[in-house]
Amino acid sequence: MRAAQPDLVSRLATLVSRERRTRFAGGALSQFWAFLTPLSWIAFVVIIFRILNRSPAIYVPPEIFVATGVLPYIVFRQTIASISRTPAAHRYMKYISGIKDADLITATALTELVNALVIATVLFVAISIAFFVPVPNNPAGVLIALTVGWFLATGIGRFIAVVGMLSDSFARSVPILLRPVFWLSGIFYTATELPGAAQELLWFSPTLHVTELLRESYFIGYTSPISTMLYPVLFGATFFLISYPIEWHIIRNRLSKERL
Template sequence: MKRTRSSPEIFFAVIRALILREAALRIAGGRLSWFWLLMEPIAHLALFVALFGFILQRLIPGTDPAIFIAIGLIGYFTFQRTATQVKVGISANLALFSYRQVKVLDTLLARALVELVLMLLTSGILFAALAMIGRNVIPDNPLLVLGSLAVMWLTGLGFGLILSVVSTLSEDAGKVVDLIMRPLYFVSGVMYPILSIQQPYRDMLLLNPLVHGIEMLRHGFFPRYSSPPSIDLSYLALWALAMIFVGLLLQRRFSQRLVTL
């Protein structure tokens, strides 16, 4: 009888293999695919930063408009891209479920981790570029920035876990969710400080947990940035926790139907 591996051993081996595979797959498209992989989000970010940060030059007290837009987008994308990647994770990995070691959750976690690394790389390049043209890109409170980003990522992971089950079980429900996701960009305070919104709409926007993460990111960068006192990272963290819990519950409940479909 051969030595049998423990469950955590198998889990980590599988996660490792999946991350390497995912990374290889992303850059396997051609000679320049690694370039496009980073260029695509960077181009998007750069366009918006140029458009709203430099050209419009809206005055936001205590901030640098270019950085203001950049971190708003980075925070939002960390959530949205992770959620999207995790959402389509099941159908993209169907071929792998013929190995009993590979569980659905493994593939989703690996995808979320790869997306996080990509997002950090992208942000690093963007900030390096901003620094080169003389902007001050050093955050006032780096720990708060990293913490807020981490919570945004966890929220994306939780949301993705739920979406992956919902969209696999019902294509129609998946489309409805896509429809709801679209305006999320505009009600998350990516482009504007939340204080610039009049009441009672401000309080309505504050119900959106993403607003709290993005505002908190800005606090991490600009010591004199002002936002409503009700901004609270733990509100977003609670949402993240709840969504991960529900997501895991759904994964467990429907684990058999996710793969056989």
């Protein structure tokens, strides 16, 4: 067991390095595009706020309020999208000795975690400087909230990736199924603004918990009436664990066909 561990770590490190080189093959320009998507989302929502003359429930500039809602959502969406397409996108890597679907999925997830934390840190700092916004009240809590969002997405993404090996139709339908998440993640609102019935209903949205956790850490004095770290962690872990029996079933079927 001890001899196998360094091999696993080395294999994952190589795959993560390869993933980053492939994704940012265009150099500085390709890295700029990684920041352009969240910037575009933030700008779009801020423009809507300005047009509707809407003020955030928290007494802060709209730019940072929107950023604290958009960035957790983008981490969630991008992580699921990258992991769910990994088995198909890197199917030829499995012909290399020792490379498994689980290794490819794990490497993609780790790559997304690094990218998410770097992008969020840079954008939060840039917005703070540009709009004279105070630094986060609890920077460690902000990073933890983003990591919780990534873990939630990793569990769901792994489940989608594995089930997608059985059903291509399911994999194609996932972007449609995830569209409502945009409206359930607290990008435009806080839980304190919701009436009692809506608050009870949206408690079941794990992404809203992530956004509320992040805003609690970012803005001094803000306390969410619903946020809990346990729920999104258990939600992601459930999908993560369910994916393993499905994956083992696929592997057994694959081995049976090879023997025939």
